[in-house]
Amino acid sequence: MNQEERERHIRDYLDGKMNPQGKALFDEWADRLAQDTRFIDSLSPAQASRFEDDMWEAVRQQAGLPDDNPVDPVAPLTPFRSVFTNPHQPSPNRFTTALRYGLAASVALLLLAGYILWHGKPSGSQLARASSSAPVTYREVLAPTGQRLSVTLPDGSKIYLNAESKLRYPKTLTGPTRHVFLEGEGFFEVAHNPAQPFVVTTSRLTTTVKGTSFNVNAYANESLAEVTVLTGKVEVSTTGRRQAPRLLIPGQRVTYRPDRETLMQTTLADPQLATAWRNGTLVFRRTPMADIVRQLSRQYGVRVRLATPALAACTVVGTFNRASLDDVLAVLCGSVGATYQYQGKEVMIRGDGCP
Incomplete structure (x- = not known):
């Protein structure tokens, strides 16, 4: 996504023009961004303090907010500020779940802050919309x-x-x-x-x-x-x-x-x-072996691999109702002329290719 596209998405978000699907995806992205603390962890205490002061001063000036403004339109950014209080304090759990969710709820307004810096002060209705559109948890x-x-x-x-x-x-x-x-x-x-x-x-x-x-x-x-x-x-x-x-x-x-x-x-x-899996049933309808081994790995918690690449395209028809892994493997290998062998925590399937 280039700079022009990012700006367009931010404008749509502020103007309430995003459809529900787009807004949800935008909110999810913001939520994921909020939970990524690698940038914060990389800052020294002095850098974090300067970054916080510079950001807030720029936003205050561009938004036309007085120093002693009693009602801060960007108050929801407070959880973000708290992250910078001491990013290197010796606690492995300093980014608590509550703080992460608070940060997530602030990202939409961080985007607004960036928009303010580059394009000037938005209208009051845009500020209100941005506050009400903060990402859900x-x-x-x-x-x-x-x-x-x-x-x-x-x-x-x-x-x-x-x-x-x-x-x-x-x-x-x-x-x-x-x-x-x-x-x-x-x-x-x-x-x-x-x-x-x-x-x-x-x-x-x-x-x-x-x-x-x-x-x-x-x-x-x-x-x-x-x-x-x-x-x-x-x-x-x-x-x-x-x-x-x-x-x-x-x-x-x-x-x-x-x-x-x-x-x-x-x-x-x-x-x-299509829902037979809910009852532990495996259903194969001309299913390629390449797909089958992935399903078996998921269902049984054992990695199943094709040692012979030529077996990947072989298709199998069958239904297995709560069968053991060995029972399933025996039938599958019999269908494609292959054998299987346990090697440590893996199962290897070998054969000459499709019959």
Whole structure:
């Protein structure tokens, strides 16, 4: 993102022109920036003090604030100032959770401060809008390797996370949308609320609903990303809306191929298979071995590798209901004419290639 684009995004943020999806992404970026203390840690006490004084004096002058201004329009920046009080005090936990969230809530106004420095004083309405648009605070839930978790949101929506998946959601769902962020795979049972759409954003796809159940599969290391609808209606678009959105009804799936940047919509004979993982069931439908070994590694907590690259493109059809890793490996290897062997904490699969 170049300087011109950054300035345009800041102007849109201040003017309230960002759509809910853009604002949520902007807020998440600000939240992540606020939690990165590498810059603060790199400053000496003297540098931190000078940086604080210079920043506040420049903002005060450009914003036209008197020295003794009793009502500080940028008071929400106070948590940021507290970070600089003593950045090198000998406490390993000096950046407490509360302080991090306070800093996150201030980043939008830090952006405003930078805008003031370069473009002059904004209007009172812009200041008010910036204060009310401060980033929300988030909770983060991670399903580790070999485990599945369920999460209930404040609105009653329930999310089931597959192994090696992460959900990031606001502590309070009070905005115009209920916007959450997913890495990996999750099944969503969304509480019905037409006035407050539910939005799921992954690195590749954005899904918008008002009350329904659907599955999102969007692991970053997989070749495809998919959304499958079980009940209700769902709108799916590529994150950033590079493609026209697709409207899905029950029994339909949209598949996104990053290499082609295309959305393909299909109707499934048995959409329930998309959520079989919730019960510990593995379903392969002409699935390449390269994808299968990644799934096995996630589900069983053991790294499974293909020692023979020629096996990667071999496809397998099969269903395994709460089977042990050895049982699954025996069937898979029998299907492609391969063998497997444990080597330390890894499983190596070898063979001549696809039969």
